[in-house]
Amino acid sequence: MNHTLLRTMTQLLIAPIMVFALYVQFHGDFGPGGGFQAGVIFAAAVILYGIVFGIRAAKKAIPDGILRAMAAFGVLLYGGVGVATMLLGGRYLEYGVLAHDPVHGQHYGIILVELGVGIAVASVMILIFYAFASRGEPDDR
Amino acid sequence: MDNLAVIQVLLPLLSAPLCLLFNKARLAWMIAVVVSWAALFVSLSLLVMVNDNGPIIYEQGGWPAPIGIVYHVDILTAFVLLIVTSIAAVVMPYAGKSVEKEIPVSKQPAFFSALLLCMAGLLGIVSTGDAFNVFVFLEISSLATYALLSQGKDRRSLTSTFQYLIMGTIGGTFILIGIGLIYMKTGTLNMADLADRLPAVFDSRTVHASFAFLTVGICLKLALFPLHLWLPNAYTYAPSVVTIFVAATSTKVAVYMLLRFSFTVFGVDLVFAKLPLTEVLLPLAIVGILVGSLAAIKQSNIKRMLAYSSVAQIGYMILGISFVSASGLTGGILHLFNHAIIKAALFMALGAVAYQIGSTHIDALKGLAKKMPWTFAGFAIGGLSIIGVPLTAGFVSKWYLVLAAIEKEWWIVVAVLLVGSLLAVIYIWRVVEVAYFQTADDESDIQVKEAPLQLLIPLWILVIANIYFGINTSLTVESASSAATMLLGANS
Amino acid sequence: MIDEIIGLYNYWVVIFLMMTGFYVVIASTNLVKKIIGLNIFQTSVFILYITMGKVADGTAPILEEGITSYSNPLPHVLILTAIVVGVATTAVGLALVVRIKEAYDTIEEDEIHDQDDSL
Numbered sequence: 116m117n118h119t120l121l122r123t124m125t126q127l128l129i130a131p132i133m134v135f136a137l138y139v140q141f142h143g144d145f146g147p148g149g150g151f152q153a154g155v156i157f158a159a160a161v162i163l164y165g166i167v168f169g170i171r172a173a174k175k176a177i178p179d180g181i182l183r184a185m186a187a188f189g190v191l192l193y194g195g196v197g198v199a200t201m202l203l204g205g206r207y208l209e210y211g212v213l214a215h216d217p218v219h220g221q222h223y224g225i226i227l228v229e230l231g232v233g234i235a236v237a238s239v240m241i242l243i244f245y246a247f248a249s250r251g252e253p254d255d256r
Numbered sequence: 257m258d259n260l261a262v263i264q265v266l267l268p269l270l271s272a273p274l275c276l277l278f279n280k281a282r283l284a285w286m287i288a289v290v291v292s293w294a295a296l297f298v299s300l301s302l303l304v305m306v307n308d309n310g311p312i313i314y315e316q317g318g319w320p321a322p323i324g325i326v327y328h329v330d331i332l333t334a335f336v337l338l339i340v341t342s343i344a345a346v347v348m349p350y351a352g353k354s355v356e357k358e359i360p361v362s363k364q365p366a367f368f369s370a371l372l373l374c375m376a377g378l379l380g381i382v383s384t385g386d387a388f389n390v391f392v393f394l395e396i397s398s399l400a401t402y403a404l405l406s407q408g409k410d411r412r413s414l415t416s417t418f419q420y421l422i423m424g425t426i427g428g429t430f431i432l433i434g435i436g437l438i439y440m441k442t443g444t445l446n447m448a449d450l451a452d453r454l455p456a457v458f459d460s461r462t463v464h465a466s467f468a469f470l471t472v473g474i475c476l477k478l479a480l481f482p483l484h485l486w487l488p489n490a491y492t493y494a495p496s497v498v499t500i501f502v503a504a505t506s507t508k509v510a511v512y513m514l515l516r517f518s519f520t521v522f523g524v525d526l527v528f529a530k531l532p533l534t535e536v537l538l539p540l541a542i543v544g545i546l547v548g549s550l551a552a553i554k555q556s557n558i559k560r561m562l563a564y565s566s567v568a569q570i571g572y573m574i575l576g577i578s579f580v581s582a583s584g585l586t587g588g589i590l591h592l593f594n595h596a597i598i599k600a601a602l603f604m605a606l607g608a609v610a611y612q613i614g615s616t617h618i619d620a621l622k623g624l625a626k627k628m629p630w631t632f633a634g635f636a637i638g639g640l641s642i643i644g645v646p647l648t649a650g651f652v653s654k655w656y657l658v659l660a661a662i663e664k665e666w667w668i669v670v671a672v673l674l675v676g677s678l679l680a681v682i683y684i685w686r687v688v689e690v691a692y693f694q695t696a697d698d699e700s701d702i703q704v705k706e707a708p709l710q711l712l713i714p715l716w717i718l719v720i721a722n723i724y725f726g727i728n729t730s731l732t733v734e735s736a737s738s739a740a741t742m743l744l745g746a747n748s
Numbered sequence: 749m750i751d752e753i754i755g756l757y758n759y760w761v762v763i764f765l766m767m768t769g770f771y772v773v774i775a776s777t778n779l780v781k782k783i784i785g786l787n788i789f790q791t792s793v794f795i796l797y798i799t800m801g802k803v804a805d806g807t808a809p810i811l812e813e814g815i816t817s818y819s820n821p822l823p824h825v826l827i828l829t830a831i832v833v834g835v836a837t838t839a840v841g842l843a844l845v846v847r848i849k850e851a852y853d854t855i856e857e858d859e860i861h862d863q864d865d866s867l
Contacts, residue, residue: 146810151828187273194270197262207262209318236832243839250846388826395833402840411851415860418844422773425786425837432793432830439823440800 125167132160140233144222150229154236161237162244170248179245182238189235196227260305261314261327261383264298264337267291268344269376272369281364285352288368292344292375299341303334303735313385321385322446328385332739335589336382336512339596343504344375346600350714351497354607358495359407367407371501374400378509387435387445387521390513394431394477397509398424401502408493416489423476423486430473437466438521450521458526467531470517478510480537480574481544484567488551491563496607499559503566504600508592511573515589518577519743528580537578542672544571549679553686559616561683562602565642568676569595572657575669579660585740586733587656593732594649594725598641601718605635608707608715618690625691627704630712632691634719639684641722644677648726652733758799765792777857779848783841790834797823797830 140153165173196208203212210224211217271291275284306312311330315321329337351371359367377397381390402424406417439445441462442453457463472483479487491499518527527533548568555561573595576588606616608631613620625632641648644655654673661669706712725732753760765788772785801823809821845855852860 147808151832183279184277187277190273191270191277194266197266198270201259201262206314206318207259207266207316209316211318246843247846388829392829392833395837399833399836399840402844406844406847411848412864414844414848414851418779418841418848421837421841421844422782422786425841426770426773426789428833429790429793433796436793436797436800436823 121167125163129160129164132163133157136160136237140229141226143229144225150232150234151236153229154233155240157233157237158240158244161241165244165248170245174245174249177241179242182242182245185238186235186242189231189233189238192231192234193228194231196224196231200224258312258314260298260302261312261329262316264295264302264341265327265376265380265383267295267298267376268372268379272372272376275365275369275372279365281361284365284368285348285355288351288372289348291372292341292348295375295379296338296341296345299334299337302329303331303338306331306334307735322444322449325389326385326446327383328447329383330739331735331742332512332515332589333382335735335739336508336592337379339508339593340375340378340382340505343501343596343600346714346717347497347501347504350500350604350607350711353708353710354497354611355495357611358409358497363407367404370400370403371497373397374404374501374506378505381509382512385447387438387447387450390516391428391432391435394513395428397506398428398477401498401506404498405490405494405502407495407498409495410493412489413493416486416493420486420490423483427473427476427483430469430476432473434466434468434470434473437462437469441466447516447521451523454522455526458523458530463522464531467518467522467527471514471533471536474510474514474517478507478514478574479567479570481540481547481567481571484544484548484570487567488560488563491566492557492560496603496610499563500600500603500607503563503603504596507566507570508573508596511570511577511588511592514574515577515743524580524744534578534580537574538669541571541575541578542669544568544574545672545676546679549676549683552683553679555683556618557616558618558621558687559603559606559610561687562599562606565680565683566595566599568680569599569642572654572673572676575673576653576657576660579657579664580744581660581663582737582740582744583656583663584660585743586737587653587660589736589739590656590732591653593736594641594653594722597718597721597725598638598650601634601638601715601722602642604711604715604718605631605638608711611711612704612707618686621687621691622694623691623696624704625688628706631707631715632688634712634715635691636684636688637719637722639680639688641726643680643684646726647723649722649732651726652729656733758795762792762796762799765789765795779845779855779857780842782857783838783845786841787834787838790830790837794827794830794834797827 136153136157139148139156140150143149143153161173161177164176200209200212201207205212208224210221213220213223268291271287275287278284306329311328313321314327316325316327355364355367374397377393377400380393381397384390384393402417402421405420406414435445438450438454441457441460442450444450444453454463476483491503494502518524518533545568548564548571552561552564552568555564569591573588573591576584576591579585609621609624609628610616612628637648641650644650654677658670658673661673769785769787769789769792773782773789776782776785801820803817803819806817806819807815809818848860849855852863854860
């Protein structure tokens with residue numbers, strides 16, 4: 116799309132969208148928010164970029180190989196927290212054992228789990244967009 | 257040690273992203289094999305633990321039951337977990353060779369990842385003690401199944417998967433509505449809590465509607481006759497490994513859901529006394545047995561024939577449930593296990609045929625038994641088992657079903673069971689006759705050889721299991737009958 | 749009578765959406781329309797859940813001074829999960845439609861049936 120207005124507005128919008136995504140992500144354990152929402156908002160920024168500047172530019176910014184790894188990593192981070200709590204003698208996802216003070220443990224646990232969810236959701240959403248948008252492109256595998 | 261209940265589900269769930277992360281076909285396969293055997297070991301230990309010490313209730317995150325989500329492993333759970341993991345443990349080694357031929361290398365890591373996710377979903381449905389979690393795991397396994405089924409080489413795999421996706425999602429959404437309505441009425445999602453609170457409000461229309469939605473949704477998933485339409489096409493065009501795994505496990509897990517919801521959550525006394533569940537399930541099961549078997553006889557694609565035979569066999573399981581008696585339920589639950597090993601063996605034999613000649617059409621099988629003696633001997637023994645010949649596993653479960661029918665003096669049902677077996681003789685005989693007693697049309701494909709050992713060994717493990725569990729029935733019958741007593745005594 | 753119609757209006761919305769979605773799934777032959785119908789069908793269930801989470805006079809479930817009555821947040825969480833499931837289902841469904849379009853060059857159900865008469 117070669118519309119100057121669109122391009123400029125998009126450039127202005129993308130950064131605030133990403134910051135908002137991070138706010139929703141890290142504010143999630145005090146107020147409304149969390150990994151799902153943050154991941155989708157973050158993905159929306161990249162998808163907007165991809166729609167306006169073309170799928171190739173988006174793929175140049177965030178290649179899909181990295182996204183694939185990030186999606187897997189997000190799930191593993193979430194599961195890894197659960198495994199870690201089991202190794203520390205608690206139950207699966209019993210965050211209390213993660214720190215000396217159980218309340219701190221709850222904080223660490225939920226932040227890590229939500230981070231895992233956020234990374235996984237954002238990368239999967241962008242991957243879905245890539246998969247549909249680049250269908251039929253010459254560089255499509 | 258209690259952690260085993262959650263490790264069972266975590267093993268495949270967390271190894272699925274690992275397959276994707278490393279992105280190497282061989283490595284993904286090896287991960288799948290190791291994980292499936294570890295999962296089998298875990299489920300065996302769970303079965304032993306449950307047998308010795310009674311049910312395990314595992315509180316996730318250390319939150320007690322009504323607040324937190326619990327995993328609830330009792331004897332029935334452990335038995336169904338064993339079915340899923342043991343099938344996975346033989347299918348995964350088999351997959352190494354079979355997938356090589358049917359899935360492009362670049363897609364193999366994702367393929368194994370989806371296979372492990374499907375397994376994780378099925379194990380999760382079985383072990384969770386939370387009604388909403390059932391829906392979540394159901395969708396995990398269903399979505400993985402859609403992805404797997406659509407990988408067939410024939411383009412018809414796409415349309416049949418689409419059909420399944422539509423029907424499966426409607427079924428899943430019905431289950432979601434059902435769970436929502438009972439939550440609305442009781443304010444809890446924990447199954448034990450639901451079982452406590454539902455009797456007080458059982459006579460309301462909300463609860464009845466909820467039960468109807470749940471039953472129809474689950475019956476869609478387990479492909480009970482008239483809701484079976486998605487099954488034959490989906491099984492026929494899928495890659496061999498997927499057909500083996502899905503046919504042997506996912507319908508069994510759906511039957512487990514039906515048992516769990518109608519017997520434990522809603523309560524066997526109330527459901528069968530106040531709602532016409534037997535009156536609905538029994539005729540459908542009978543028609544399913546007859547129609548499924550008759551349709552199987554007409555098929556010219558053997559994979560499709562076995563798929564229709566699955567529709568009939570699901571009828572047997574539902575028949576066992578609709579008796580609501582100890583021996584009927586024992587037969588039904590036993591048939592979950594026996595049908596899993598029978599169907600897995602038959603589909604594995606076909607998978608070996610497809611590996612060697614690339615077709616499962618009946619004309620392609622002419623005289624093939626001479627060239628692939630071990631494969632077809634395995635097919636024949638699996639066939640005997642599905643017919644229900646004594647000394648095979650299939651006989652044991654049918655025996656209990658016949659006993660239950662005689663106990664209730666439902667002579668028509670006894671007749672249907674016998675006719676069903678006779679029809680099975682016909683469709684199995686068609687294959688045996690073509691493979692053993694006809695000669696190939698042209699001699700050009702004389703170079704067809706026996707399937708590689710990597711396919712034959714898993715096949716024969718299952719064939720021997722079919723004979724072993726037909727002779728030594730102590731493990732299966734004991735587990736099934738104590739599960740049946742538990743279900744019947746749950747709320748009385 | 750009037751109470752049942754007006755007082756329970758959100759349930760009427762649920763039923764209307766559910767039937768609309770179901771009808772679209774069954775009646776349309778276009779595969780994309782079928783998926784849209786499926787989405788409407790699922791959305792009706794989301795509204796059913798959200799409805800049951802509402803507590804009369806309850807506010808948003810955020811801990812705050814001076815507020816005693818909160819709406820039930822659990823159905824919201826449940827339905828967030830269901831929405832994610834719905835998105836995933838839609839993605840898989842549309843991916844299948846893309847592949848079907850490539851294999852058959854059409855997304856009309858009857859034309860696909862004409863091409864291979866097996867279904």
